[in-house]
Amino acid sequence: MNNRHHHTDPADAFARIDTERLARQGMPEFIYAESKTPEQVAAIMEKLIDQDGCALASRATPAHAQAAQARIASAHYDATSRLLSVGCLPDQPVGLAIVVAAGTSDLPIAEEACGVLTFLGDRVQRLYDVGIAGVHRLLAHVDTLNEADVLIVVAGMEGALPTLVGGLVAVPVIAVPTSVGYGAGFGGLAALLGMLNSCAAGITVVNIDNGLGAAAAAHRLLLRMRRAHSNDGRLGL
Amino acid sequence: MNNRHHHTDPADAFARIDTERLARQGMPEFIYAESKTPEQVAAIMEKLIDQDGCALASRATPAHAQAAQARIASAHYDATSRLLSVGCLPDQPVGLAIVVAAGTSDLPIAEEACGVLTFLGDRVQRLYDVGIAGVHRLLAHVDTLNEADVLIVVAGMEGALPTLVGGLVAVPVIAVPTSVGYGAGFGGLAALLGMLNSCAAGITVVNIDNGLGAAAAAHRLLLRMRRAHSNDGRLGL
Amino acid sequence: MNNRHHHTDPADAFARIDTERLARQGMPEFIYAESKTPEQVAAIMEKLIDQDGCALASRATPAHAQAAQARIASAHYDATSRLLSVGCLPDQPVGLAIVVAAGTSDLPIAEEACGVLTFLGDRVQRLYDVGIAGVHRLLAHVDTLNEADVLIVVAGMEGALPTLVGGLVAVPVIAVPTSVGYGAGFGGLAALLGMLNSCAAGITVVNIDNGLGAAAAAHRLLLRMRRAHSNDGRLGL
Amino acid sequence: MNNRHHHTDPADAFARIDTERLARQGMPEFIYAESKTPEQVAAIMEKLIDQDGCALASRATPAHAQAAQARIASAHYDATSRLLSVGCLPDQPVGLAIVVAAGTSDLPIAEEACGVLTFLGDRVQRLYDVGIAGVHRLLAHVDTLNEADVLIVVAGMEGALPTLVGGLVAVPVIAVPTSVGYGAGFGGLAALLGMLNSCAAGITVVNIDNGLGAAAAAHRLLLRMRRAHSNDGRLGL
Amino acid sequence: MNNRHHHTDPADAFARIDTERLARQGMPEFIYAESKTPEQVAAIMEKLIDQDGCALASRATPAHAQAAQARIASAHYDATSRLLSVGCLPDQPVGLAIVVAAGTSDLPIAEEACGVLTFLGDRVQRLYDVGIAGVHRLLAHVDTLNEADVLIVVAGMEGALPTLVGGLVAVPVIAVPTSVGYGAGFGGLAALLGMLNSCAAGITVVNIDNGLGAAAAAHRLLLRMRRAHSNDGRLGL
Amino acid sequence: MNNRHHHTDPADAFARIDTERLARQGMPEFIYAESKTPEQVAAIMEKLIDQDGCALASRATPAHAQAAQARIASAHYDATSRLLSVGCLPDQPVGLAIVVAAGTSDLPIAEEACGVLTFLGDRVQRLYDVGIAGVHRLLAHVDTLNEADVLIVVAGMEGALPTLVGGLVAVPVIAVPTSVGYGAGFGGLAALLGMLNSCAAGITVVNIDNGLGAAAAAHRLLLRMRRAHSNDGRLGL
């Protein structure tokens, strides 16, 4: 009877790596560390490096980082963005993403977006602490905003910043609500709903605190832009 | 047994008028018409006129208006604001309320606020269609905003306008979310949450579509302002 | 006293047209017809035509259409998408948007997206009725999907289609949840949450039933793509 | 007066064991450990063993395990599934359940389902890490899926996997949403709603993170299948 | 320019019939009539009849029925269940589904389940008006319940009936919450949550008012039961 | 095949009357008319009269009333409370219920409570329009409140009245939230939550707009009071 007790399979068994994701999507599979043990994250990372030459885990804790660094010397951990990475994709000269953030509290999510873009080889600039309560801080930077090929706009509280930005420029805007706030902010729900109901036409939205998703969406867009830039229809992977 | 069936009491019975509300609050009792029959609204109106010399019903339908006008020749109905009124309080020279509205769709609620203020004798100005998607429309009016003693800011969709206004001036801002929008606007919930979580300090909020409540709050403030203005501590009712 | 009753201002007063939106955003101001009277919609349309040479109202009813057509002979109304339009922007040869829809019930929203893109001069293709319950229907079209510069993916119920599409190709995906469904669909909330929590990285989302918003977001992207295509940094408006 | 203070009754008093549940339902009463003290869990376990010869507690912590093992030497604890068990029901040769899981993060819930099925004597296979973001991983296993008599499909995030599975095969599908995710996942609500609104007809759903409930439902189904298999109408308990 | 206005495609274009669903799933594609025009429903029905020899539309209105009957003489409409059908699958002698309903108000949903099962060729019995407020009404029928191979239990209000049934017998229970109720019933949400949190182990749940989904789930189960019954591993389609 | 179409059973079949409810509960089964057809309501009424000599349907429309009156001449309909009744239980001299209502808009629900109590033979008094905005209106009636054996307190909007009443007297308070209000009242949810979180200890609550439920709860209490009054332990049915 005792032999009926299930022993959790070794690392090979639980993770079925999507081996062609990089070719198919222009980016490798990312590891979502939050619900995984340090050992699971480290094991999946090794597999992905074997396959793609690089790997990135989001929402990693110091414990995840330690487990990875014990196996992979070059593993790098950034405590602000909670990104744990090994290697990266080659630099891309075409296309610029600008990450705009409302306040200092939104920094971890904004930095997650920046870190993922950097990992993917995309050019990124930061424009932080330009919240709507002091609107002149943003208005001084409209020319900068217009230089971008895509804007990632990060805000918590009432989440109005993407609406303001979207009304000022014609650049694609990817809005990232953050869970910064309290009470009737409901963990970012207020910001999320605000962005979904934006009166500025053409704002798109990702999940609360999903800096990685915003970066991935921007990367999809930049890939297409490079194909257009090359004028020959080939995908600029 | 049949005599046990309850016959709804005559008009005198169902409405217990709050006879001293005008003296106590600086404004008479308002009639919320939405859940009342035309006959009930007309009967309560007559009672209030007897007592206060004027009466106001909100969210009145044309049927409510007809029932009232059949009894009270001077009853006036405004289809946009859905206000049904008889008489009004005397004009007050001190204090200015400005009602700011984001878009044409918010007009019924903004007009409800204006109509109630007018009924209460307060001075009111309108500044409409200055939504955040074209922020320069509002920026051109900052001097006007600064002239107000109180601002009522009406917006639906993401409800960001009060935050923008509150960041530009030091005037008290009463934010009114409207149910304008669809989908994840959830009947005004997105705008309400946005206003409650405003990153501009000192914005206060009333219920969704509650133009009347915003006007009553502004009136409370203007009453206090008049007391201060008279420099002798008497309440300027 | 009677002269204190407010008479709603003439059409000039309630709508403060954003006169430079076309130049600033690469698209004119759209009219949200749902909370406006037929007369208001027709009046705003005339103003916008004077300024931009074209105008588009969404969520228009036949009554809105009639009021507009009484003033503007060339006003065109499409009952499926509920779009009411006069004129359009010039055709753009560069850039392709494909609108993917899960089922016949999602057609009105998908057609809204198509209609807005067409109005803005963008090239658009349709790929309808490829819902996830019969996954082979979509798998047969992966090559087509890869030709697009941007995909608008429309789905109700559980809203899983954008996740499937996003996992198959590297193209930018704008997901549009629809209110198709019942019970615990909560008017599109289930589809919205599903899209926001997609396990396919880089999906962005717009409001429930917001075909127009998805089209505007795609247009922002295509504008940037044209600038990249022209290789000289000028915005391809 | 002091003797009025209530002293919590001994273990016999608080737990009224349902002595015929095994005969009536084909499975014994399970112990939900989460809101119980270690002592309560251990005491109830002993009672159940006396009666049924085996016992199973779900959502047990190491503290629960320790208390049980102090009394019952053969108590077995699995940290991944959080199942604490003593003994099991006899093996059943007829009927196969396959547990399908979207990602490594869903493993604890998938393992709870597997562990309960094993305890109940049912045959179970695992098919893990076949999430919808790389749909080819699942498509390679359609034949395996078709061998099952019942499928338990475990997924968090947007919860689309059961819909995909349900569209590929005719096998009964019991969908288990997990709380894996963040932000607008709302602790598994997004996955739950997605599964309830599945466009694949005939998917049934259990509570968020309820691997045990899915296993019990599968067991009910396998009991009926055995009765059919025996061709004589007797319940295959 | 005018030729750019999109004319909705003919019926062939909008509906991409899933031609092998009957073979793959043991049931044809169902038509969800609620968000479709009468013409769309009738056109899709004709297509499905050509392919499968039968067709079923749920949530059909009399207008849908009229449009279908104008094209297909044998189309049958049941006003209680709102099912519109043409033909059906062959009768199956093995396997019995019993549909249990709490009250008269739940009849439309219970009848939807019965109608779909009948259409699919499954044997079905009804046991109605056995709500929990008078528990003896149900207790008198435990033997009947035990004869079933699968139970569909339909209840609104607090939705406790499936819990009671699930505690009495070992038969698989598919719970269907209905929107019967008011106030804090929130359109069936109370019943849905009650069923998902049932303290009777092994209850599975479908969407609110989803009689069709419950029937399809029962049909999946009966298909498997027939395969077991035939003792040769072939799917009893 | 056609004979497989289900024809809804005659009235005898769909309603399984709970024949001993009056003896068991001290009140007969009530008919919830809202989700039933006029014919169903009339048929169930006849059955109940045969058994109990009286019958009561709540939330009845004029159409329900007409169908009942066509069969039962003595059927009585009250349009305010929407109660449809035939006969009643004998008058009870012991015990007094007072129904307190906040405003005229809450009258239909308050009257439903009064009508049900009257039907059950209980003594009932009304105290209406004593909302909290003019607290002196209620304070004038504290002696009256203290005469009651049970208080049913009906309020919409913020639902604060039961809290105020519960803090003034020691009488049992059954709070009834109504759906009166708009916006963030969410159909009575605000009032419901307010009553559930009352800072006055010992307030109990029923569903939104559930005047009948409050009356039934009061009746249960009065039954017990009569047993106590008779001093001999017999249930005062």
Added chain:
Amino acid sequence: MNNRHHHTDPADAFARIDTERLARQGMPEFIYAESKTPEQVAAIMEKLIDQDGCALASRATPAHAQAAQARIASAHYDATSRLLSVGCLPDQPVGLAIVVAAGTSDLPIAEEACGVLTFLGDRVQRLYDVGIAGVHRLLAHVDTLNEADVLIVVAGMEGALPTLVGGLVAVPVIAVPTSVGYGAGFGGLAALLGMLNSCAAGITVVNIDNGLGAAAAAHRLLLRMRRAHSNDGRLGL
């Protein structure tokens, strides 16, 4: 300037004891310990003892208990119910409350109700672990239930037990939802909604986990019963 920093007032200042609550309500003010510091709880307790001769704090932690016991030697703490008490009201021979609980996990809340009743001098019996999943456990106790003057029924999960009880007997039922459960239980919301929507007429409900509130409501009822019992109209305080 430093003198402007506010120093929190001494204990006398922050708590304005309601000195006549015992006379007015038949029970003293209770102390809600959860949001108060140990020092605040101890100080308020001393004040209440001075006035009423007894005091009771709910949701007290061991830290609260220690602070109280340091000042008041006779302070008694029960870890299961988290009640901290000093003294109690005199025993009442008339009237019986029975506390019914669904499972062992609901014990802390059931014990809170029992402890408060005991403190108030009311007679109380316990009937635990009679959950609906094994309905025969409750059916064996119907005679006991009928002896009660009031029933407090405590249940988590789907919260169906009060509905079952309410359908079996005519006794007043006060339902207490508990937060026992997980996932779509939403911290007791499922049980709360289930109880509010009970199909058994006349069930009343208190807040989630509010054993104290249920006891206070039962006490209000027993007070009235004693007045009836004494046959002379005096309140049996």
Added chain:
Amino acid sequence: MNNRHHHTDPADAFARIDTERLARQGMPEFIYAESKTPEQVAAIMEKLIDQDGCALASRATPAHAQAAQARIASAHYDATSRLLSVGCLPDQPVGLAIVVAAGTSDLPIAEEACGVLTFLGDRVQRLYDVGIAGVHRLLAHVDTLNEADVLIVVAGMEGALPTLVGGLVAVPVIAVPTSVGYGAGFGGLAALLGMLNSCAAGITVVNIDNGLGAAAAAHRLLLRMRRAHSNDGRLGL
């Protein structure tokens, strides 16, 4: 490659101080400490002091206080209100704010409001523990309430206190819901909804637990009052 890792910018970079907020708004920028590191809070504080001569951080922990005090000797921390401050604005003789609180549990939020007003130079009085369950406690202070120029009313649970206050006096009322409560209080949601739906006209509301926001709103009002008082139209900053 390693040089691509982003190193979080020094303190100068992440915080873009709004240098003219004091002049524009009559109050400096406040620091929301909750999502910031102790170092970030201390650095921003230093910047604000350089500019405005004073600084205030809300929701500060002892760790924030320590970091600030290490750099700024005069930094003052109040553990009850969690305010961390350096310096303050000059005292203002005109205008009085009274902070009213329902219970001892609401003290931290009430004290946050008082502390912010004191920091801004406004006169403030406290009136605590006057909850609605003992209404006479408040009625004894109506004259005091009438002396105020603005009332901040803080309450948790059902949040009825602002409604009661607003019905007694004509003074502006800013309602602050607190998260005090449990179960269906939903972290302050019940109190928030209660306040938004107040039947007392003219109550305005801020976010749950937002004592700071209420103080800022009161300050905006007092600024306007001073302008009125000075009779010369100059803003009394």
